[in-house]
Every structure is written in C-alpha cells, then in structure tokens.
Amino acid sequence: xxxxxxxxxxxxxxxxxxxxxxxxxxxxxxxxxxxxxxxxxxxxxxxxxxxxxxxxxxxxxxxxxxxxxxxxxxxxxxxxxxxxxxxxxxxxxxxxxxxxxxxxxxxxxxxxxxxxxxxxxxxxxxxxxxxxxxxxxxxxxxxxxxxxxxxxxxxxxxxxxxxxxxxxxxxxxxxxxxxxxxxxxxxxxxxxxxxxxxxxxxxxxxxxxxxxxxxxxxxxxxxxxxxxxxxxxxxxxxxxxxxxxxxxxxxxxxxxxxxxxxxxxxxxxxxxxxxxxxxxxxxxxxxxxxxxxxxxxxxxxxxxxxxxxxxxxxxxxxxxxxxxxxxxxxxxxxxxxxxxxxxxxxxxxxxxxxxxxxxxx
Numbered sequence: 459x460x461x462x463x464x465x466x467x468x469x470x471x472x473x474x475x476x477x478x479x480x481x482x483x484x485x486x487x488x489x490x491x492x493x494x495x496x497x498x499x500x501x502x503x504x505x506x507x508x509x510x511x512x513x514x515x516x517x518x519x520x521x522x523x524x525x526x527x528x529x530x531x532x533x534x535x536x537x538x539x540x541x542x543x544x545x546x547x548x549x550x551x552x553x554x555x556x557x558x559x560x561x562x563x564x565x566x567x568x569x570x571x572x573x574x575x576x577x578x579x580x581x582x583x584x585x586x587x588x589x590x591x592x593x594x595x596x597x598x599x600x601x602x603x604x605x606x607x608x609x610x611x612x613x614x615x616x617x618x619x620x621x622x623x624x625x626x627x628x629x630x631x632x633x634x635x636x637x638x639x640x641x642x643x644x645x646x647x648x649x650x651x652x653x654x655x656x657x658x659x660x661x662x663x664x665x666x667x668x669x670x671x672x673x674x675x676x677x678x679x680x681x682x683x684x685x686x687x688x689x690x691x692x693x694x695x696x697x698x699x700x701x702x703x704x705x706x707x708x709x710x711x712x713x714x715x716x717x718x719x720x721x722x723x724x725x726x727x728x729x730x731x732x733x734x735x736x737x738x739x740x741x742x743x744x745x746x747x748x749x750x751x752x753x754x755x756x757x758x759x760x761x762x763x764x765x766x767x768x769x770x771x772x773x774x775x776x777x778x779x780x781x782x783x784x785x786x787x788x789x790x791x792x793x794x795x796x797x798x799x800x801x802x803x804x805x806x807x808x809x810x811x812x813x814x815x816x817x818x819x
Contacts (some may be wrong), residue, residue: 459554459557466502467726470499472600473495473499475493477496490590494565497558501741502557505556505801508549510571510702513743516546519771520534522534523539528662555809561633567623567625568629569662569728569729569732570620570623570661570666571584572588572658572661573615573617574658575657575658575659577655578656579614579645579655580641580654581656583615583645585615585619586619588658589616591789591790592623592632592791595791596625596791597791601625601628602623603621603623603624604624606622607620607711607712620729624678627663629662634800634801635763637659638763639659640654640656640659641655641656641762641768642767643769657762663736673704673727673730677685677704677706678702678704678705680700680702682697682698682700683699684697684699685769698716698717699777700719702727704730706732708732712724766783766785770783771786773788817818
C-alpha cells in the first residue's frame with residue numbers, strides 16, 4: 459500500500475505544478491479537470507500524512523520499549539501503543555476505501571427512465587409510485603428534477619416517464635437503482651382481494667456532454683409535432699415537441715417539456731447521447747469481461763433488484779439481501795439506507811478484486 463500511496467503523493471505534487479501553468483489556466487476544460495483531480499488527491503495525501511505520523515510514533519514507542527530500562531517510561535510507551543495501534547488500523551481502512559477508483563461518471567447529472575413492465579395497469583401505477591419516490595428523494599437531496607417526456611397509464615401512473623436529475627453526485631447515488639423493481643400488492647382494480655405481482659424497469663444513465671460522446675448529426679432524423687401535455691396556449695398549436703431518431707440504431711427519443719423547439723431538441727439530444735454512451739459502455743464491458751461487474755454495479759436492466767411487498771410492509775434488495783420493514787417511509791423517498799448499503803457492498807467487492815491499483819498513476 460505504501461508504494462501506491464507514494465505514487466499518489468507524487469502525482470498530487472505533479473498536478474499542483476500543472477494547475478498553475480499558464481496553458482492550463484487558459485484552457486477551462488483542462489483547468490477544471492486538474493482542479494478536480496487535485497481536490498480528490500489532496501484528501502488522500504492529507505490522510506496519508508496523518509497515517510505516516512501515527513506509524514512514526516509507533517516506531518518511536520517500540521524503540522523506547524526495546525532500549526529504555528526505566529519502568530515509568532516503558533509504561534508510558536505501552537499506554538501510547540495501546541492508543542496508536544487502533545488509530546493505525548482505522549487510518550489503514552480509511553486509506554483503502556479512499557484508494558478505490560471512483561467511477562468518473564459519479565459526479566455527473568443523470569437521466570432517469572421508468573417504464574411499466576409486466577402487470578398491465580397496475581404496472582403503470584407502480585411506475586408512477588416509483589417516480590414519486592425518486593421525486594421525493596431528489597427533493598431531500600436538494601436536486602433539480604425535470605420531466606422530459608411521459609406517457610400516462612390508462613388507470614393512472616405512467617407507461618413511461620423520462621426525466622433529468624441535476625445536482626452534486628447524482629449519478630453516483632442513483633446508479634444503483636437501475637434494474638427491475640417488483641411490487642406485490644392487491645391492485646385497486648382487484649375485486650377478489652388477491653395479491654398481484656407487477657414490475658417496472660428503471661434505467662439511470664449518466665448525462666453525457668457533447669465533448670464526451672460524438673454524435674454524427676447526419677445519422678439523426680428530426681421530427682416535430684404538437685405537444686400533448688401541460689403547457690398553456692402553445693399545446694396542440696405549435697410544433698414545439700421534438701422526436702429524434704438515431705438511424706444506425708433505430709433509437710428514438712422524444713421531448714415535449716419545453717415550449718421552445720430548440721430547448722426540446724437540446725434536451726432530447728442529451729438523452730440520446732447518454733443512451734448511446736450506455737450502449738458503447740455495455741459493448742466494452744462485454745468485450746473485456748475482466749472488468750468484474752460487481753453484484754451491485756452492473757446496472758443491467760434485466761436484473762430483478764428490489765421487491766416492494768405491501769402486505770408485509772417490506773422492501774428487499776435482492777443484490778445484497780438487505781430488507782427493511784418500513785415500506786411507506788421508503789415510498790416517501792427514504793431510500794438513502796439502500797444506497798449506502800449498496801455503496802458499501804460495491805466498495806467491498808472492489809477491494810476484494812484489488813481495484814485500488816488504478817488510482818495510482
């Protein structure tokens with residue numbers, strides 16, 4: 459671990475020099491990248507200095523025990539070691555956690571897509587419940603949520619709803635929500651009182667910028683149509699809604715949230731970039747199977763990840779076997795415990811796989 463930490467410290471000193479160079483300050487993109495790296499490395503270096511001080515004190519205390527004859531000095535050294543050993547162990551654990559390579563997308567905003575799955579009208583209603591759960595969670599985090607496009611269910615909820623989430627570390631927290639969410643309850647339309655199982659699919663994509671995903675505009679067909687949702691006098695009178703079709707993949711993205719066609723086009727293009735990025739990332743992961751997809755980090759849409767059991771008031775995350783019995787609270791947006799447990803599980807998997815080598819360059 460010491461070699462890796464020394465390499466991190468060397469890189470930190472290198473970045474400190476680069477960031478003050480005129481060419482770096484003249485290039486805002488480069489300056490921003492270096493600033494972020496500096497802040498990330500600074501935390502590790504400060505913790506490393508703290509760790510080195512503790513290990514130096516341990517070494518001194520051991521030397522006293524080896525060479526000192528005075529019983530009083532020896533007793534003081536023993537007491538000091540009793541305090542220092544737990545500190546050393548705690549700092550080692552902290553450093554191991556800090557050295558786990560972060561997903562570079564964690565700090566990005568996110569695209570949240572929720573679609574009704576098996577279960578007919580009840581699945582659409584459940585999709586609506588999930589959207590409200592995430593909406594309340596976003597409010598608690600101080601994030602901004604914007605709906606881009608939606609298709610309502612015939613009995614409530616949504617067949618599909620796509621939105622953006624903006625704020626600090628959005629994707630890093632929300633990425634664990636990708637997958638199939640299952641609900642077990644008695645639907646409002648059920649006359650016999652039988653418990654039904656329905657499902658909705660959640661996809662969370664990092665919002666990608668133009669410089670990160672190159673989209674050939676010649677590959678995109680743009681269609682405009684009248685908005686069908688809320689929006690005042692412009693609804694059904696102006697062609698402000700936009701539908702983009704990516705010809706090579708057949709992927710279709712619509713946006714009718716804004717009254718301006720230009721703004722709808724820009725938002726739809728962001729979603730398209732994020733989906734294309736996801737396709738490329740999946741292809742890369744499949745090709746380099748060695749990128750050990752952890753049990754919580756794969757984000758595979760076909761994975762059944764969580765069950766919401768209304769009769770028992772229980773929510774279970776199947777990836778980590780974690781259950782809580784406060785379903786109403788969870789549906790009110792209190793999903794932070796799940797995210798934290800999933801994050802711990804992912805870090806444990808990365809540590810087991812020796813994933814801390816990427817941080818030192």
